[in-house]
Amino acid sequence: MLVVIANDLPPAVRGRMKLWFVEPRPNVFVSGIKDSVATSVIDYLYKYCPASSGVMIFRSISKPPGYEVRSIGPTRKTMTEISGLQLVIETLKN
Template identity: 70%
Template sequence: MLVVVANDLPPAVRGRMKLWFTEPRPNVFVSGVKDSVAETVVSYLYKHCPPEAGVMFFRSINRPPGFELKSIGPTKKRQTQICGLPLVIEAQQND
C-alpha cells in the first residue's frame, strides 16, 4: 500500500496520480499498488515534485515497523522518530 500526502502538487503530477490512486481529500492519495509499482511512483514524484510541494509518503514494507515514511521538502506535519519508529506529530486539540 502507498499513501501520498502533499501540501500542493503540481497540476500535471496531481492529474497523473488520479489515474492510479483514490483521492479521498485534495492532495491525499491512497492505493494498494505492488511494491515495484510503489517504488516507480515514489521515483516519479521525487523527479517531478519541487520541494515546495511538501510531499509525505507512507509505504508498506515487509520489516518492522511495517511501513516507511519519507518526504520531499517541508511538510505541514512534523515528523519524528521514537526508538526507530517514524511518527507524524499532530497538533494537540483543546476540547
C-alpha cells in the same frame, strides 16, 4: 499500500497520480499498488515535485514496523524518529 499527502502538487503530477490512486480529498492519494509500482511512483514524485509541494509518503513494507515514511520538502506535520520508529507529531488544540 501507498498513501501520499501533499500541500500542493503540480497539476501534471496530480493528473498522473489519479491513474493509480483514489483521491478521497484534494491532494490525498491512496492506492494498493504493488511494491515495484510503488517504487516507480515514489521515484516519479521525487523527480517531478518541487520542495514546495510538501509531500509526505506512507508506504507499507514487509519488515517491522510495517511501514516507512518519506517526505519531499517541508510538510504541515512534523516527523520524528524514536528508537527507529518513524512517527508524525500531532499537536493538540485546546
